[in-house]
Every structure is written in C-alpha cells, then in structure tokens.
Amino acid sequence: MSTAKYIIIGIILLAVVGGYLLWQNPSVVQAPKEETEVLGTGEEAMSESDFKITYTNGGFSPREMTVPAGETVTFVNESSREMWPASAQHPTHTVYPGSDIKKCGTDEASAIFDACSPVSTGAVYTFVFQEVGEWFYHDHLNPSAFGKIIVQ
C-alpha cells in the first residue's frame, strides 16, 4: 500500500471516529441565568452561590457561564466519581492569572482557581472570580470534561 493511502486512511479513521464521538457529546449550553435559591443564613448561605455549575458523569453543566467580577461560582459534584475543577490548561493550570498547580499545598492555594485536591461526590468547590476575561477550566481527574467562565 502506498504512503499516501496510509495517510488518507489514517485521516479518515480519525475524522470518522472523532466526528461520531463529537456528535454524541452534549452541546455547549450558553450562558444561563441561574435560578437563585433561597438559602438560609450563616455557613449554608456562604457555601452556595447564585452561580452554580453541576458536575455529573456527563460533565459540567452549564459548560459556559457568564458572571460579574467578584462573584462566587460553586461547582457541585453530582457525579459518581471525585472531581477536581481547575483552570486550563491540563495539567499545569496556569491560564487563570496567578494559578498554578505547583501552588497547591502552599499558602497561596486558596487564592488560585484550582480545587487542589479531589472533591467527593456531593461536595462542592467554590471560587471567587476577580479577573475579567474568558477562563476555561476542566476536571483535572477527567480532562475531557471542561467548560468556560466568562467574567465581565
């Protein structure tokens, strides 16, 4: 078989299988208006926010969310496995300003967009977005699951 045929077959195989998988994936949900939950006071109110992203076995939902600068976004793990939300890019997490997986375990860990450790099923991770911009994030334990926060 000629080299050209190998290359063409390889490209076709990648495109067909990849296209099929892409077609099966849920589409990006555009910036939703999250319903505001009426919460209690004290710790419960502080642990939740108006901007909630749910993580299931299908990934993050919504995958794209717009928030004002200074708002808290809550990532809720409703999947059957642990999650680890963090700034792009896998595995260094350095895209969001100041973030870096190397800072996990240091005094700066709480200030970076990185859960820094697995978040169990039913638990949440919250982060306050101060930097204006479009910030991709992913699940460090499943990099195929990703989303975007638009901070205005």
Next chain:
Amino acid sequence: MSSRLTAARLLRAGLAFTFLYASWSSFTDPASWIGFFPRFLFTLGIPDQVLLAGFSLYEVVLGLWLLVGRQTAFAALLAAATLAGIVVLNWGALPITFRDAGLFFAALALFQLTKKQR
C-alpha cells in the same frame, strides 16, 4: 548513513521519549493521567493504581522496544494503535491530545520506513 536510517532513528527516539516520559509522569503525578482512561474501565472495579501501573509498564516496554530497534515496524504499528486509541477515546480532550494525533502519524511514518519491502 542513509537518510532513511537517520529518519527512522529520530522517529524511534522521539516516540520512545514520549512513551517513557508519560510512564514516568504517571507515577509521579497520577492525578494528571488517570482521567485519560476510558470511563467504562472505572465501572469494572479496577483500582486506579492498577490501571496506571499497568499502562505505565506497557509504555515502558513499548518505549524500550522502540529504542532497541528490533522488529521496529511492529513496535511502530503498536505505537500508532496506542496513540490512535488515546486520541479517539479522549476526543473531548482534543485541545490536549492533538499532539498525540501528530505522534500517531509519526508512528505510521516509522512503520513505513522500517517495514520489509516486498
């Protein structure tokens, strides 16, 4: 030294480095690699550590095989299949695995250079 031989050696070195580095990194930073395994494997109850260790061992063997240079065409085909599997099974992570797509074609090129001519 023929240019074909040089090209094959460079491809062997590059692909071997990739597999050996991935193997080493999955030992030192398992959390960054566990997510690349297909989801259905987790439903089989295989511990994450076993998955990582098993695949790391496979990568070491493949990397060393490429370095040794015996029956390289078979090693190249196996490398191509492995890389294609990584790309296809992690299609949602294409912004990360696009490099593996390039390496897939590099492995095919190595196969083409080293297969026995009919």
